[in-house]
Structures are given as structure tokens and as C-alpha cells.
Amino acid sequence: MAAGHGTRMRSSLPKVLHPVCGVPMIGWVIAAARNAGADPVLCVTRPGEGVAEALADGAVTVEQREGEGTGAAVLAAADRIDPSATLVILSGDHPLVSAELITGLIETHEREGASATLLTTEELDPTGYGRVVRAADGSVGRIVETKHTDQVAPEELAIREINIGAYAFTAGDLFTALNDVELVGGERFLTAVFPILRDRGLRVAAHPTKDTLSAMGVNDRVDLMRVEELARRALIEQHAHAGVTFTAPDTITLDAGIEIGEDTVVGPGVNLHGESRVGASCRLGPHSTIVDSLIGNGVTVAHSFLVACDVRDGVSVGPFAYLRPGAQIGEGAKIGTFVEVKNANVGAGAKIPHLSYIGDADVGDRANVAAGNITANYDGRSKHRTVIGEDVKTGVDTAFVAPVRVGARAYTGAGSVITEDVPDGALGIARQRQSNVEGYAERVDKESSE
Numbered sequence: 001m002a003a004g005h006g007t008r009m010r011s012s013l014p015k016v017l018h019p020v021c022g023v024p025m026i027g028w029v030i031a032a033a034r035n036a037g038a039d040p041v042l043c044v045t046r047p048g049e050g051v052a053e054a055l056a057d058g059a060v061t062v063e064q065r066e067g068e069g070t071g072a073a074v075l076a077a078a079d080r081i082d083p084s085a086t087l088v089i090l091s092g093d094h095p096l097v098s099a100e101l102i103t104g105l106i107e108t109h110e111r112e113g114a115s116a117t118l119l120t121t122e123e124l125d126p127t128g129y130g131r132v133v134r135a136a137d138g139s140v141g142r143i144v145e146t147k148h149t150d151q152v153a154p155e156e157l158a159i160r161e162i163n164i165g166a167y168a169f170t171a172g173d174l175f176t177a178l179n180d181v182e183l184v185g186g187e188r189f190l191t192a193v194f195p196i197l198r199d200r201g202l203r204v205a206a207h208p209t210k211d212t213l214s215a216m217g218v219n220d221r222v223d224l225m226r227v228e229e230l231a232r233r234a235l236i237e238q239h240a241h242a243g244v245t246f247t248a249p250d251t252i253t254l255d256a257g258i259e260i261g262e263d264t265v266v267g268p269g270v271n272l273h274g275e276s277r278v279g280a281s282c283r284l285g286p287h288s289t290i291v292d293s294l295i296g297n298g299v300t301v302a303h304s305f306l307v308a309c310d311v312r313d314g315v316s317v318g319p320f321a322y323l324r325p326g327a328q329i330g331e332g333a334k335i336g337t338f339v340e341v342k343n344a345n346v347g348a349g350a351k352i353p354h355l356s357y358i359g360d361a362d363v364g365d366r367a368n369v370a371a372g373n374i375t376a377n378y379d380g381r382s383k384h385r386t387v388i389g390e391d392v393k394t395g396v397d398t399a400f401v402a403p404v405r406v407g408a409r410a411y412t413g414a415g416s417v418i419t420e421d422v423p424d425g426a427l428g429i430a431r432q433r434q435s436n437v438e439g440y441a442e443r444v445d446k447e448s449s450e
Contacts, residue, residue, distance in 0.1 A: 008220040014051050016092040018224055021231045022255025022273060025218060027056040028095035028231075034058050035099035036106070038088065042080055044073045069187030071178050083172030086110065089190070090166050095227055096213040097166065108207040109168035114139075115202035116174065116194060119166040123212045129162035130191070132206055140204040143191060161208070163191070164215035173202055231256070247285075261297065279313070288318070296331070309341075312348070330365065344375075347390065361400075364390035364408065372397040389424065 009015050016026035023031075026043065033041045041059045045051040052061040064076040074089060081087055086106055090097060101119070109117035118140060120132050128147060133156060135141035143163050144156045167190070177193040177200075184192075194204050218224050235256060236249050243262035246252055254272040264278055267285025274292035278284065282299045290306045296313035304318035308325035311317065314332040321335045326343035329335060333346050336353035344358050347365035352358060356369055360377040363369060367388050375386040376399055384402035388394070392406050395414035406412065407424030415431045422428035 009224070010221070014049050015218065016051060017054050018218070020095045020224070020228050020256075021235060022257070024054060024056070025095035025224075025227070026051070026092040028256075029090050029092055029097055030056050030059045032097050032099045032102060033088070033090065036088075036102035038102070040080070042077045043092065044076050067188060069183075070190040071181055071188035071192065074190060075175065075178055075188070078175045081171045081175075083175065085171045087169045087171040087174060088167070089169065091217060093218045094165070094214065094216065095218065096216050096230060098211065098214060101209060101211050101214050102166075104209070105166060105168050105207045108205060112139075112205035113203060114168075114205035115170050115197050116140075117168040117205040117207055118143075118163050118194075119214070120161050120206045120208050121164055121210065121212060121215060122160040122162075122208065123210050124162060124164070124215060126160050126162045129164070131156055131159040132161040132163055133159065134161075134206075140194065140206050141198070143194060161206070164209075165217070166214070168207075173197060293323075324359075358386075360384065360402065361386040361388065363388045364392060366390060367392040368394070370394050370396045370398065370414075374399050376401045 009018060011018070017024045020028060030041055042062050043055055043059045044062045044064050047063050047065060052063070055061060062077040062080060064073050067075065086109060088102060088106060105117060105119055118132065130143040130145050133141045133144055144152060146152050146157060149157060174193060177196040178188065180196055181188050181192040197204055213230060216227055218227055232254065235254055236246055236252060239260050240246060244260045245265045247265065248268035251268045252266060252270055255274060257275060258272045259277040261278060261280030261282070263280055264282040264284065267283070269287035270285040271289040273290070276290050276293050276295070278295040279297035279299065281297055282295060284290070284301050286303065288301045288304045290301065292308045293306045294310045296311060296315065298314045299311055300316045302318040304321040306317070306323040309323040309327035309329070311323070311329045312331040315329050316334045317323065318337070320338050322340040323329070323335065324340065324342035327341040328345045330346055330348035330350065332349045334351040334353060335341060335346070338355045339352050340357045342359040344361040344363065346352065346358070346363045347367060349366040350363050352369040353371065355371045356373040357375065358369065359375050360383050361375045362385065367390065369388065373394055377383050377386065386400040386402045387405040389406055389408035389410060391409045394412045395416060397415045398412045399417045401417060401419045404418055404421060406418065406422040406428065407426065409425045410422045411427040412418055412422065413427065413429035413431065416428060417430050418428050419430065
């Protein structure tokens, strides 16, 4: 497998590392090869490009330190491959290639007793592709390049079967032929081996396919968008077949590897990324983003952003909530409107209904944290924790200056700044006593008129 770099992406990131549904495109190709039974999967890369360091598990890097062209890339891996083995060559920038197609290519190669087998199709516009000219016995006679159509015979231009750039070879035959390929402009081209193999009396076969997605290469950002759209649609359909409802599938973004349970409804504008796992019978959205999070069964998330958090069964989140890394929300809890939770444990059945920040804290089961509560967790040097016990009921606009503990079944008065521990069952009040200045409005009016 050749990694490829490319310059048309206009990016410092190597082309094959651009993600498609959260996975570098070369990762899709590696996965397809592994699922087709390939072992080992070799990726030919150039030193210093950064591709080797980013390869997914299941692939072995082979550095190409000399030579140019696709043929030179294959020769770089020659000493890693048994000459008697069937060698499949794929492009790292064709992320939609399927394991089923690779398996079919290998089966045709071995059934035909071929030295080389090309993947071909008649389902695409053949313009610009190499036309496959068949021999009398049905094998591949030659490939006619059609970049310059004025140099191609009309009957060859009329051929619709084209070479789409995936191959199976008997490895030893390929390497011997590659060594005899003449360089063109300093490059050794893989396709130049086919006439050499035929001249040696070896069979070159073709494996036709209607799977045109496998032929979709990525050369620029427009290609990347198209491939992403097709991959995403395929993922959504897989989830739908598994029992998930998408009310507006064209508005959904989700990564490969996302898990979603049966009877979950995914509303418009939902984004599911990373290694998120969503349970059964959830309602997600509208317009929510979930990244690297665990979502239990029966959870509701509306207009909210969740990242690296753990949300247990029956929780209600949002609208407009923000669950940050380390947030663990217990079964049946409520995280309401404009609530932010960070590195905190919220107990089962607890409620934080609105307009609160709970960071570096432990909130007990069934506690009710009223509107406008905050944990002041940073003293300018270190983070400290706040503990709010079971069945606590806090007043509105309470600030907890950590480290501080509010005992089980305790209360806090509205507007309090709690700096000392509150015992179990007590009422903590920490605010200045109210005083009223009579006639204040008249005094202000008089001073304004002077």
C-alpha cells in the first residue's frame, strides 16, 4: 500500500492523514485490507512526512528511501514479502475501498491462475482513465492511457472498461518484472509491468466491479468532502439498519466507530465524535455535540455540548448545558439550562436545573443545587474540591469557596458565600444582614437636580 502525499490539498498535513469521519483516510484502507485477511499490511511511506508516526494499529511501515514512482514504492517492500504470496496493492488515498472488493479481487486472481489481476469497471465515465484492451482469450491484452486522446485510436477510446488502480499480483513475478521496467522521466511506473508479464507468457486478468466507490481517490479538498459525505451516509444507514432513528440525516455528523443503541432517536444537527458510545432509547438533539463520551440508556440531550464525560441511565441534559472532561452524571440526574459541569461527580437523582457552574466537586444523591450556584475551586495556585452531600438543598446564588463540605440533608441560604463546612442537617447562611435606607430615592433625585 502506497501512502502518498500530494500537494493539491493545500495543507501541511499529509494527504492520507486527512480524516474521513474521524479516521485518517489511510486508516480506512488498512482496516479494509485487514478485514479481507491481509497479513501483514505494509504501508510504504517517505521518511519525514509524518505518515509512519500516525499509522493505525495493524500496519507495518516500510520506508521508501530511493526511487520515484509507484513501481519504486512497491520495490521498497520487496524484501518483506514472500515471492510466492499473493500481493494486493492499494492506494492510501482511496478510503472507500471495501474488504469485500479486495476479497473478490484475490479470488479472481487465484481462480484465473494469473500473474497479475487488475480491478476494472465500466460504471464510470472513462475519460482520462486507462482503457483495458482485452485479448482474444479474455485476459488483459494491454492498457491504453488516454490522457492525450489525439494519440488514441477511436475504437480504443470507445472502450468503457477502465483500470481503477487496485491490483493483485503473484509477488515474485511482479518484482522480477519491476526490475526490468524502464524509467520514464526518472520514475518507475507500476503499470509498465503488464506488457512485460504478457511478453513472458504470463496471464494478466481483470476483476470487473460495479463498486465505483472503491475507485474514488482523494486529490483535493473537494474530493475529500465528497468521500466524507458518502462515508457518513453509509455509517448512518448502518446505524439505521441496527435500530437507530435519524430524523434529519443530512444534518448529522458522526465518526466511524461510534456505537448507538436500539431505539435511540438522533435529531437534527447532532455531532457524534471520537470514541463515544450511546445507549438504547436515548433522544439526542436537536443541535448537540458529543465527543469521546459514554451515554447510558434513556438519556436526553438537547442543545448541549458534552466532551469526555460519563452520563448514566435516565439522565436529562440541557438545553444549553456544557459537560466537560471528568464530569460523571449519576443515574436519573438532571443537568439543566446553562449548567456547566467539570471534573465533578453528580449523584443519582441529583438536580442542577439552571445557571450554575459545578467544577471539581462531588454532589450527593438527590441533592438539589439551585439556580446561580458556583463552586469557586481555584485559589490562584491550586484547584480544590467542594463536597455537597446527599439530599442537600442549596439556595439560589450560593457560592462554595473550596475546599468546603456541606453535610447530608443540609441547606444553604440564598445569596450565601459558603467558606466553612456546613454540618449535616444544618442551614448555612453567609451574607450581610439587609439594611434599608429610608428616603434614598428622594435624596438621589435632589442631588441630580442640583
